[in-house]
Amino acid sequence: MMLFTKTNITNTTKAPKWVILVVFCLAQFIDVANLSAVNISLPTIKTELHFSENQLPWIVNAFTLTFGTFLLIGGKLGDKYGHKRFFLIGLLWFSVWSLVCGLSQSVILLCIARAMQGLGAAATIPNALALIQFTYTEEVEKSRALAVFSSSGALGFGIGLVLGGVFTATIGWKYIFYISAIMGVLVAVVAFFVIPESSPELRANVKLDIAGAITITVALLAIVYGISDGRWSSVPVIISLVLGILLLLAFVWIEKKVVSPMLPMSIFRTRMFSAMLVVGALYQTWYLVYNLYCTLIFQEVMGYGALNTAYAFFPLAFPGLILNPLAGHLIPKVGAKPLLMLGTGCMAISAALFAVADADTGYWPLPFPSMCIGEIGIAMTYTSAMVAALTMAKSGEHGLNSAVFSVAMQAGSGVGLAITNAISEAVINSTGSHLKGYQVGLWVGFAVTLLCVLITLVFVPSKATLERKRLARAEAASERERVEDGENIEGYRNDIEQSPGKEKKDPMLETSFQV
Structure with a gap:
């Protein structure tokens, strides 16, 4: 959703x-x-x-x-x-x-x-x-x-x-x-x-996800109905509960296979x-x-x-x-x-x-x-x-x-x-x-x-633990971005140095890399 x-x-x-x-x-x-x-x-x-x-x-x-x-x-x-x-x-x-x-x-x-x-x-x-x-x-x-x-x-x-x-x-x-x-x-x-x-x-x-929708709905209906009936030894209740559990397992399998679960x-x-x-x-x-x-x-x-x-x-x-x-x-x-x-x-x-x-x-x-x-x-x-x-x-x-x-x-x-x-x-x-x-x-x-x-x-x-985790994730993301930016600039520099032409000697380009 x-x-x-x-x-x-x-x-x-x-x-x-x-x-x-x-x-x-x-x-x-x-x-x-x-x-x-x-x-x-x-x-x-x-x-x-x-x-x-x-x-x-x-x-x-x-x-x-x-x-x-x-x-x-x-x-x-x-x-x-x-x-x-x-x-x-x-x-x-x-x-x-x-x-x-x-x-x-x-x-x-x-x-x-x-x-x-x-x-x-x-x-x-x-x-x-x-x-x-x-x-x-x-x-x-x-x-x-x-x-x-x-x-x-x-x-x-x-x-x-x-x-x-x-x-x-x-x-x-x-x-x-x-x-x-x-x-x-x-x-x-x-x-x-x-x-x-x-x-x-x-x-x-x-x-x-039609297959998933039908499967989970019938599974939940069968399980909740079976338990709600309360007659644990009756055949319909047993069938309902077993069917619900099997369909629930089928639903998990379907959700792992479909493109849009x-x-x-x-x-x-x-x-x-x-x-x-x-x-x-x-x-x-x-x-x-x-x-x-x-x-x-x-x-x-x-x-x-x-x-x-x-x-x-x-x-x-x-x-x-x-x-x-x-x-x-x-x-x-x-x-x-x-x-x-x-x-x-x-x-x-x-x-x-x-x-x-x-x-x-x-x-x-x-x-x-x-x-x-x-x-x-x-x-x-x-x-x-x-x-x-x-x-x-x-x-x-x-x-x-x-x-x-x-x-x-x-x-x-x-x-x-x-x-x-x-x-x-x-x-x-x-x-x-x-x-x-x-x-x-x-x-x-x-x-x-x-x-x-x-x-x-x-x-x-706790709130303090969540804040520490959020801060750590933010710092990790910032570090990844910094490393990726550095790698991109270095790769671009190498591409230019290895290619013939005027860009290699462009003083503005050289200045930008130095910065």
Whole structure:
């Protein structure tokens, strides 16, 4: 995927940078608000549409499954046919299927519509991230723009909680999807007039790796579906997992052979980028697990209604409006490593605090501090990991890095949530206690964030180390240029001395060499 510069974008609008960023933030807002609002309404949807215990996570899994597995294709199609075009297509597609979600009267139709929503998000988000990196080219302003982008997610999460609780308690959970559909169309209309498009000449040079696209998409679908199903001994699940692994190996082989690979293997040679992929996947796993099991404990164990649950989640949402920009401001000053250590540590503490709560626990002793500490962790971890992953991109790979990071987060968290659900359900079946199953799910969240702390400690260099490496690379490059210039001048001198003619005696030429 291409790196955008000021010379490869057709600037068809006169909109200032901040207006373009607001449009992208609104798209992020809609996606996250929809997800958080649905989480609040899960117990009500379970009752009204008669979901079983093992079917309920598929309202979330269906979205993350298609979102995570089609992100690479969404970004690559944007490179080939225009990021603006696919940003708009994604928004409109998401809106149409949001309407279908609201009209659903059955388990199957709702899950299919949620999967289709994921396809729309897969076209929207990577193209938004690529265009943000074009619009903001300086490292400091790029960090802050990405922090604002993540802040829109925090705002969406908070407002989604409130609207989800209000709608579920009053006019019904279906209005969560109706509002999402209306907002998606409105943002698409504004985006049509505001967002610039990439140059047709440069898009013509982008080649599509059809074999690689099909192989990686089917491989991820098979693996994530197989794990999400949770019936490890069933023949369909075994076939799905084996097929996914074989196709993943085939994809690696294809990418090494094709001239223009969809996912160059060289992108994983940067240790920090590879570490951020794992951290991103584990972070998103914690995020989904924490929200799901806290919601279930609030409503099914503590007896909270949908609206009170929304209020209970307030500390996990709105402080992000301040904390996310703060993280973006601090990264250029202190580096990503200390913020990642702080963030993932806070997430671990947050999960542990809620995991020991029970039916008799009041809100203020455990859930409230858990939410407050968790929000610090969310803001510091997500912003730091995203900025670290995207700013490590080499020239020409920024769009690719953004898509791969998003794939790691969504597909990885889909696998993580599925494994956690399987463990939680096994505990419920063996103990007969839903609370114990939900608590185990939160302890899994605690474990994955401790793993994030370890990965950050071992694989993420400090700001001082990165600066030393950058300086060493710059000095090495300067030395190579000096040596090459010297060799070129010496070679040119020899050519002239060995050739007959007047140039050999030219005093101006001799003077230039002496200089």
